[in-house]
Each structure stands twice: as structure tokens, then as C-alpha cells.
Amino acid sequence: MMKKSIINSVISGLCLASTSVLANVEVGVRFVVDDALITSWRSEETIRDELERWILETNTMLSDSNIAMRLYSAETVMSDMAADSDESVIFNNMRREINGFNNLENRADEIGADYTIAVVPRLDNGLTGDDRQAYCGIANTVSTNMNEINAVDFMDSTVIVDYDCSTDTFAHELGHVFGLSHGIQVAEALGSTSHNSSYHSYSKGWGRIVSLASVGDSSEDEVRDDGEYGTIMVGNYLQYWSRRNATTFVGIFSNPDVVDVACGENGSASPCGNALLGNAARTIRDFRTNFAAHATPDVHTLNYSDSNLRACISQTYPYTPGSSLYDINRITSISCAASDIGSIDGLEGITGLHSTIVRPTPVGWPVVESPFIDLSDNRIVNLDALYQLSSDSTINLQGNDVASCHQLDELEQTHTNLIRPERCLNIAALVSTIAMI
Numbered sequence: 125m126m127k128k129s130i131i132n133s134v135i136s137g138l139c140l141a142s143t144s145v146l147a148n149v150e151v152g153v154r155f156v157v158d159d160a161l162i163t164s165w166r167s168e169e170t171i172r173d174e175l176e177r178w179i180l181e182t183n184t185m186l187s188d189s190n191i192a193m194r195l196y197s198a199e200t201v202m203s204d205m206a207a208d209s210d211e212s213v214i215f216n217n218m219r220r221e222i223n224g225f226n227n228l229e230n231r232a233d234e235i236g237a238d239y240t241i242a243v244v245p246r247l248d249n250g251l252t253g254d255d256r257q258a259y260c261g262i263a264n265t266v267s268t269n270m271n272e273i274n275a276v277d278f279m280d281s282t283v284i285v286d287y288d289c290s291t292d293t294f295a296h297e298l299g300h301v302f303g304l305s306h307g308i309q310v311a312e313a314l315g316s317t318s319h320n321s322s323y324h325s326y327s328k329g330w331g332r333i334v335s336l337a338s339v340g341d342s343s344e345d346e347v348r349d350d351g352e353y354g355t356i357m358v359g360n361y362l363q364y365w366s367r368r369n370a371t372t373f374v375g376i377f378s379n380p381d382v383v384d385v386a387c388g389e390n391g392s393a394s395p396c397g398n399a400l401l402g403n404a405a406r407t408i409r410d411f412r413t414n415f416a417a418h419a420t421p422d423v424h425t426l427n428y429s430d431s432n433l434r435a436c437i438s439q440t441y442p443y444t445p446g447s448s449l450y451d452i453n454r455i456t457s458i459s460c461a462a463s464d465i466g467s468i469d470g471l472e473g474i475t476g477l478h479s480t481i482v483r484p485t486p487v488g489w490p491v492v493e494s495p496f497i498d499l500s501d502n503r504i505v506n507l508d509a510l511y512q513l514s515s516d517s518t519i520n521l522q523g524n525d526v527a528s529c530h531q532l533d534e535l536e537q538t539h540t541n542l543i544r545p546e547r548c549l550n551i552a553a554l555v556s557t558i559a560m561i
Contacts, residue, residue, distance in 0.1 A: 168202060218279065228240060235419075260289035305319055324406075330396065356375060421451065428470035462500070497520065507521075
């Protein structure tokens with residue numbers, strides 16, 4: 125799946141009144157799932173459907189938080205992990221790429237997975253007896269500097285989630301690698317300033333405590349008071365703010381610009397954040413393009429509808445572990461002449477074909493490189509995939525005598541370097557003829 129930007133516009137009356145909004149940035153997620161989760165009553169398909177639900181529900185949370193970013197599932201794989209619930213052991217296995225985590229970093233880079241999520245049946249601190257503490261999830265780090273935001277160390281893009289803890293934990297742990305901490309309410313309730321460690325002073329969860337019976341890890345003596353709530357990053361640390369009491373859980377990343385009765389008292393609406401101490405949404409918005417740039421898909425991994433097109437591209441740009449030379453944004457030419465290609469759907473995902481590159485030179489004028497696409501002598505009919513390519517592209521369609529005449533005419537208006545076939549298919553006339561028969 126390509127990473128794309130969607131610009132929304134508003135059409136009013138007969139005039140096109142374009143209202144610019146933030147581009148919707150796409151961030152790829154790869155799930156590596158312990159296959160011990162597959163049982164006689166829980167199939168692999170059920171697990172895959174559940175993880176897709178995590179993605180969809182988190183995207184709703186992002187949208188409700190006024191964050192123009194969405195997640196997509198780059199890949200889900202089942203893996204035979206070593207039977208261990210200790211978070212430090214699992215992270216060590218991920219770093220060393222052993223015990224079910226083989227080729228972890230290279231695969232993420234190959235398919236454009238910006239974040240890698242280990243999904244396990246159990247998770248704890250590795251201790252025993254009264255010292256054992258079960259976790260719903262844990263992030264490798266709370267990002268507090270640009271190297272961590274950019275995941276210069278691959279492990280800074282990794283998270284572990286207990287499968288049974290579902291979407292809330294998935295979104296919460298991603299929040300940590302996005303640079304977010306639990307916030308001052310959790311720090312107050314647990315008596316620990318570590319819950320305030322975040323990228324900015326405002327990169328935190330937000331909520332309200334009306335009264336607190338005691339400070340510490342135990343919530344057994346706590347009761348929920350009217351008006352108490354917590355946003356996503358507050359998490360399950362205050363148990364009466366979790367999904368177990370949905371009336372206090374507000375499923376957004378803190379944002380003072382979001383005003384809702386869920387964040388108010390006595391039925392009145394209040395801001396669901398604080399500009400200085402609880403604006404997680406601002407942090408995600410500021411760094412969303414960094415998150416999306418962790419990994420870019422290799423050109424051979426895109427979803428091409430025609431197997432011959434896929435084979436041609438894979439042969440031209442074979443997988444090269446550890447290299448970014450064949451990332452989709454670096455590809456500026458496609459040479460697939462006489463390859464028996466009937467469809468070019470998927471070609472639009474090669475973002476390097478979308479623009480002309482101006483390369484500086486040590487002396488003299490810069491070199492201008494325009495995309496070159498040779499699809500001559502194939503049997504391509506539908507040309508939709510070519511519309512997004514750079515208008516300076518040279519597109520050779522000679523020999524594609526079944527190409528749509530109407531689309532060729534349209535492309536010729538925008539792509540002056542189009543090389544047409546000698547003949548073309550008048551689809552409208554063909555449809556009319558068939559209708560008359």
C-alpha cells in the first residue's frame with residue numbers, strides 16, 4: 125500500500141472553494157503474532173480480523189482527536205515465538221532477531237512498516253511471586269528526542285501488546301513511541317514523576333481527579349467520583365479510568381481544542397486537554413511525517429494486479445536487503461516493453477514517478493530528470509494508473525492498440541511527452557454497438 129496524502133476540498137455552488145486541511149499522512153504497522161494464540165476456538169483468521177479492528181478503531185481515535193494521520197496494516201505474520209512472557213526477554217529477542225523475530229528490521233524496511241508490534245498471549249516483568257507484575261503492553265521507549273522520534277535505532281519503533289488487552293493498549297503504547305507520557309494525573313496518583321517524562325511538556329495524557337484516597341499502585345480503596353475521566357495516555361494505571369469503567373474513559377489523545385461533555389462536570393462540556401500540560405494531539409501532528417518516514421516500501425512489494433507487471437518490476441528492481449535504492453520514492457523509470465501486460469493497476473503507487481527531480485551539479489546548470497515509462501507493445505486497455513504520474517514524464521504506449529482512445533486523449537492534454545499507439549479502442553462506441561445488437 126502506498127503512502128499518500130489526501131487533500132480535502134469543499135465544493136460550494138458552482139464555484140470550487142478549496143479549503144485546505146492537513147494532509148492525511150499514512151503510517152504502516154506490522155504485526156508479528158505469537159502463533160500460540162491460535163487455538164481450537166480462535167483461528168488465525170479471527171486474530172487477523174481482530175488486529176484489523178485495532179487499526180480501524182485507532183484511526184477513529186486519531187480522527188476524533190483532530191489528528192490528520194491514519195494507520196494501515198503493512199503486514200500480519202504468525203510466528204513461532206519462544207514461550208516467554210518476560211518483556212525484557214521479548215525485546216531482547218526482537219533486537220537480536222531470534223526466536224520468532226527473524227529478519228525483523230529488514231522486513232519492516234522492505235514493506236514500509238514504520239512500527240513493529242509484537243502480539244503475545246501474556247506479558248509481565250519477568251519476576252515471580254508477589255513481585256510479578258502483569259502488563260497489558262509496553263513500548264520499547266517513550267520518545268524524548270529526535271533520534272527516538274525518527275527511530276534511528278529500529279527498536280525505538282517497537283511495541284509489545286497482550287492480545288487480550290485490545291485496541292486501547294495498542295493505541296496507548298504507540299502513543300509512547302510517538303513521544304507521549306501518561307501525564308500529571310497519573311504521576312500524582314502513583315506518586316512518581318517518571319509518568320511525566322515526554323517529548324514536550326504538553327506531550328501527555330490528560331484527565332481529572334476529583335479526589336484521591338491514597339497515593340500508590342493500589343486502587344482498591346479508590347472510588348470513581350463524578351467528573352473524573354482520562355484520555356488514552358492515562359491508560360489503565362488508574363483502574364477506574366479504564367475500559368472497565370467506560371464512563372470515565374475518553375477515547376482520544378488529549379487535545380484542548382476538543383470540547384466535550386465527557387471531559388466536563390455536571391453535564392457541561394470542557395476541554396479534553398491543556399495547552400501547556402496535556403496536548404498529545406499537537407505532538408502527533410507535529411511529528412506525523414517523521415513517523416511515516418521510518419520505512420518506505422520497496423517497489424516490488426506494491427500490489428500490482430497484473431502478474432506480468434509484477435514480474436517485470438521485480439526482475440528490474442530485485443529485493444536487496446538493507447538497501448533503500450529500490451524504495452518507491454526513488455524509482456524514476458519503468459521499462460516493461462513487450463511483457464504481455466494487460467493491466468497497470470498499482471503503478472500509481474510508485475511515488476518516484478510522480479515528480480520531476482532537479483539534481484544539483486558541482487558546476488553549471490542542474491540536471492533535470494523526468495520519469496521515463498516504457499510500456500510499449502503490451503495489451504493495456506485502462507490507463508487510470510498514469511494520470512498521477514509527473515506531467516513531464518515520457519510515457520511510451522506504442523503497440524498498445526487496445527488502449528482507451530478517450531483516456532489517451534485526456535492524457536495527451538496533461539502529458540505532452542506521451543507516445544500514443546497507432547490505433548486505440550473507442551470504448552464508448554463499442555458499448556453503443558453492443559447495446560444495439
